[in-house]
Amino acid sequence: MGITIRNLEHIYMEGSPFETKSLSGINLEIQDGEFVGLIGHTGSGKSTLIQHLNGLLKPQKGEIIVNGISTLDKDADLKKLRSEVGLVFQYPEHQLFEETVYKDVAFGPKNQGLSEDEVRARVTEALHYVGLDESMFDKSPFELSGGQKRRVAIAGVLAMRPKTLILDEPAAGLDPASREEILTQIRALYLNSKMTVILVSHSMEDVARIAGRIIVMNQGKIDMDGKVAEVFGEAERLRAMGLDVPQVSRLVKALKERGIPIDENIYTIEKAKAAIMLLMKDKREA
């Protein structure tokens, strides 16, 4: 059923001297099973927007319908909505609190009143999704490495079996190998489940690699919305908004300027390599 947003507006601290319009005129349609990258500078409204998606914030104006539930509806089952829309905040490892990894991940499903067996099945499944096996279950979450802690926190949300998974900067502060690992797992999770994934990120390289569609926010509005190649084709516009494009996109542009006939829609190393090898082959044959 997906997510529909109509004319959403949000004013932060309305009526006070600090009043700021943090969202205005947001119209958005996200289909089931999409992988959306949400980018924008700090303060562009990304976090405010995602907090609307599971009813943590309610629309001051406009409306949001998620899987058929309007968050404004007085009878809306927000509990159900929140179990369907899993939200992983920034630095989610700060929210770990239980004595063991198992208990921490089990917290959500337990509160849903599921049976012991069902809880165990879900915890096991969720931890497997993030690449942690049984040997980790009885460890204290606080003795794990930073990347592992974060994966436990993400598993806590997955154990709710959400239909939509929203991740706010899941790779921030991790080293390149842990980054790669977490992104690969998110990608695998997306491919293996039928989940809708919304990934908020500052890293254009990461978004380029794993998302299918990119939404760019700027000053509380949606500035661009399209396929990855379309969005990264507009390097100047992104830079003006305080964003960037992957190095590979800049390289492709620099090659075009030098008269090399390379496809503009290239934004990953693998694709660039293939395209250049092809150009070399053509040269040899000519």
Added chain:
Amino acid sequence: MIKTEHLEYSYTSNQTPIRFALDDINLEIKEGEFVAVLGHNGCGKSTLAKHFNGLFLPTGGNVYVMGMDTKDESLYWEVRRNVGMVFQNPDNQLVATVVEEDVAFAPENLGVPSEEIRKRVDEALHTVGMYEYRRHAPHRLSGGQKQRIAIAGALAMRPKCIVLDEPTAMLDPKGRREVLESIQRLKEEEKMTVVLITHYMDEAAQADRVIVMDEGSVLLDDVPKKVFSEVKLLKKIGLDVPQVTELLYELKKAGLPVRHDILTVEECAEELAKVLANK
């Protein structure tokens, strides 16, 4: 400026055997150098940085800051005054409700006369390009701006060297650019010694020298071009190289006659244009 001799640091606890976070580190950082330190989480790079101003003391070997042994208790304050530190999360480092008061915090504590403080604060804010914001409230600023205030706060102590521990990890691309520009200015205009710990390879590529740490030891220590040409080794220890370097490395592996000691988009485009034209 900073010198380590057989520096060792180990964590001891009752339950676990001794673990060396740093193992026989011998480094010399020269005055005016811009050094980037890379390594995966837990490789010891932050532990190393905290030795540079005496926040941590060696459990073996020595660290000298401008010739001062950091283990000498009578020199603690002198060492810390000369090596400013900036950490990852700007929100944990700002203490005052007005930008200029925040920057003035350290010199006030050092007992610097107020006229001198005024001068230092203004200079520090100019250096990081935040002078116009001197009367603003820090919590209303963007991440990049806050981090530049934290840098200004360190500068107001007039240190000889500044150590930044992942200062851009929590920032958006614009914030990162702003902070990097400030760091470049410290080096170019103030002739300061800068140690930058980072996970971003493009930031390390701008340094004069890159030190790669692994398992508590120094694995590579050279100019960026040389360090990043070790694509395979870096990948093996969980690090990355700039995208263009990786692309050229891959092309070379596939048999193209290209150099891969290249770090920037422009250089890479030149190299590829040359190779494609030659055939």
